[in-house]
Amino acid sequence: MTETIKTTCTLDCQDACGVEAEVENGRVVRLRGAEDHPYTEGFLCIRLNRYLDRLYSPERVTSPLQKTKGGWRGISWDDAIDLAAGKFRAAVDEYGPAAILYFASSGSFGISNRYNVRLFNRLGGPTVASGSLCLSAGVAGMVQSLGQSVSPAPSEMMNSRMIVLWGRNPAAYSIHMVPLIRKARERGAEIVLIDPVRSESAKLCGRHYAPRPGGDGYLALAVCKYLLEEGKADREFLENAAANAAAIERMCHRFSWEELSAGCGLSVETLREIATLFGVNHPAAVCMGRGPQHYRQGAETTRLILAACAVSGNLGVKGGGYNYNSDFWGPFDRSLNGGEFATSHRTAPKATIGEAILSLKDPHIRAAYIHGGNPVTQCPNSRKVARAIRSIDFVTVVDSFMTDTAECADLFLPSAMFLETRDVRPAGWNPYVGPVMPAVPPPEGVRPDWEIVGLLARKLGIEDPHLGQPVEEFLQASLAPIEKHGLDPARAINEVFRNPGCPRVPFEDGVFATPSGKFEFLEEWEPDENPEVDERYPLRLLSLKYQRYQSSQVPESKQKEAETTVWLHPETATRFGLGEGVSGRLHSPSGECEVRFALDEGLRRDVCLARSGGWLKKGHGVNVLTADVLTSSGECSGYYETRVCPVARA
Template structure:
């Protein structure tokens, strides 16, 4: 399908929107001249436009948007792209329902009543919004400094075109930094601790494997397009092995499915490794040439009996013995490690253990083999410093850091009394300066962040200035002072990298921004100008930002026609066995202290769990441990975090506020299908938090574990309780790299 390059290079807006901005000089002079407003170009009204889905999914689908008279009429998969291969996921099929939803925020709005659920807003002009927001933010900076302002954002809309304006803005005002380690950070460190890196083979190499291992992931929900690679390998005779406490679709189809007790994966690795050694299934030549501290590993394995492993994991020796034989017996084997696995207090240690199996069997550095976690190779084609404007930060700026999962603690009132005697807001459990303003964009923290009730305490502060940017009035947007309409992904150009397969992609603007919406980059550029910043970076067009950021193997103009590019990566991955560890080898034992404290955790394989460890060594609190059930809250295929939950094509097609309980547990608790139940958790400050859900009796997880879909909206709970799952989840940080611990949550369940 041919694309006319003029479709994204032409000028004025077909859907005109109010864009006048209050000019503000950086001097004391009264200058009423408005700065020029940068607007997206107007695409041609009829055509087929190559776009890239910017949501938090490693597939990063290449999508074709067809338009008629300036209106998008269809979204389909690009049949020429190796991953998308002609069809989007179910969410992609619902894009038009989202883009043209009558519930979209259509113009800037100012809150006129109390904060919180049911908040009311009145429409205002962009000029008024920018003038008033600029005045308030400048007041905060003048009184406290930019360090009193924090951005809250994650992956609602990713990419260079979407994020560069915000990054430049917050660098220029020297805001507080947000450590965005909510997704996969513990695994980064766990992988690096043994392999020296967390990047690995491309999932396109799955087709060549003879044994595919899905460990702690759900491809249907998070990487559905990778299933075709897995199925192609299976069609050629490959075995599919799954390790997951939850019954995923792939688990139901697997040749072998191990269902360990949540949090015991490291112990399970020890059991499998013992079988490999005991039955001489290991590759002694590879171990001798390319690994270090094998003797330490053998000594660690000897500390465990198979009876102990069975008791701790809930997996029988015969089951993990079959797994070991299938994995080691394959000519080549590939392990894919999921991110949900490491969102627990011992997440880094569990991920660290898993590559041990690849090292023992020599399944690294050859075709169809390796360990896949998260790939950053495609991001090497971008100039991130140029895009983000790091040079804009004043040299004398003081910029503290708060963690995205602990944002509730950092937003607490200055007079909040903690149990340990501390007073006021905290960052990493230490006192921090109060946050006086927060801008929320590309995220919905009340739905997606843990311990949402603690966050709400902060959002209700009268002295906290809040701005929200979104497509919809989400749970979080009910708390903001100003609510601004962002444009959808087809209403602006973008450029984005995949974090699984090795593709960096361009996304063409297909339609003009609807209503009075603007791309986030332009929203932040205009706000910067209203605050008096005259830096040329705030007048650069999105097109020029993309062009300046691109440093791929082809020109930017070629990228816009070809739509994607890939970096040059050795194949097979690590074929030269040049591991980026201190020793240059795979290191079974890590005493460096770079990724974790070897005095707290065993430097070979640590088998501590949130239930067995003390709180000081990343265990649960005693209150948490006293709860009856471990709670898992994984992703659903019809949602991307909290996105699409309110889209009519999706809403009501599955139970977003349902908790799954094992039949044995349901019988013991007197719970039947359809019952209203209360879930109770112990959260920070010894708060008992209660939500109300609908029960479903089904063996989705082992007995003793219950299951609910993650990131549901409170306001969409069908039973009218206004409650959702992340009110319950744990906001403490992981053993490595300050990650999230959603799955280190225990709850009680009872009839409502």
């Protein structure tokens, strides 16, 4: 008998695909896109199309494991929960609640996982791994200039005369944006790619500009400077909807065209050409990717790109806007994370988590609970992170596979995957929230994250109505805020609904969510980087994600595909005595790794490109090289501050 279960993908992606799981004899045999989903419209990405290989992988761990001197051994769930609860209680009693590190990342975007910290807040408040590895500097920039993180509805692209993919690669990572771009192009829209890499999305675009990595702020400021000097700025917006328009005018006057050119690595003529596009194509939608904010000044860069949108009159208008992220917390009750119970509020940024663990005192980190993430592989400076996690007295990892991080743990608790769980999933860019329904039960010996937290709460003697309650009841409680918008939480957990916090055209009334109620330009900008390169490490390393796999979710049997390949422009390769297929090493101030070199004429000559996600225990992992640099705002990772030197194998 065949049954079809409708659910929503919870992978770390902004699309949140509607999914139909075809089940035969208790096993999922096929996944396909739900054609009635209002945004994803019936097709899935390559990562989800391969997901059943992961669900039914023989490498999956299906029982709790405890590390002993002789290696890992299986234990019962009762013993595992007793062990973890005892260690957590002992850490709190002896050192205080901040001695526990709580690390949660984006392995699942099901909303229930966002509340697991409630357990540790009931213990007094852990040290929370804060910020993000991927987008929080950009979000911080949006909040500082706009007052909130919100993007226009994707359908507004049909009203755009120009779409600028600024460091964004939808052909690989936002595939449901691609049909919209194609339709807009058919309607006459100009499609522009701004990216140091000639990515897969270049085929969608009529123009490609490759600024120096980290030079996006200079380019955005050049757009503002041209529009102001040529009398093409939106003066009505600047006078009525901006709080400090004089700030951007001062900044533009301060920087000469030659300084902007040197800063972004493009000629003055090219800068004027790009700026002219903003002057003649209105409305224009800017779709920014994660790359421009992966530098120390990621938030400032975001604000400068937003300034270009503002000066060109593309905020609060149909077909315009700044597309980056929408706050998925909008329809949910944030208070359910139990923050009111915490007496300790210490945080440690994920981007520098290794250094934080090693240096925090009063108290030191004595125990850790890690779920939904693989910090050893995904955080910068991987070897430092591994060393730091191993230094903790007791570490619990909740996962489905024996990752690099799990290898550093003392206790492994196997968790269910999204086709086996009940949840609700908000999207990060489109305005829809979808139900997550279990297509099949998890394997015997595996528990959903929310159930694990409930078991721990019970063993710790925590009486809390929201810890251990049926997940449907918890999901309804989390959606209580939507009642004021006329929506029924009991119904909403079972169907796709539009996030009431995502307007079709944000700020259309000219009112922003800032303290002033107006758009707020960056007041001052002091670029913190000298474009002159360090001769010891002459190339900038850009570490992108795999298209085929989600972050580090690469099966051990497929780790050959995650071999650290480094792409160089042919002229750059010649300069270092390298060629296609040559083996060698890549050195950075943080470390070195074995790599294989490949050639790509679509790259700038001052960069090299690699993919992150390979596992250290398999000899891969580009994050052994990346710098553990924290952005100035948003506690994001400045991955792309990393500089490297390629060396051929002797």
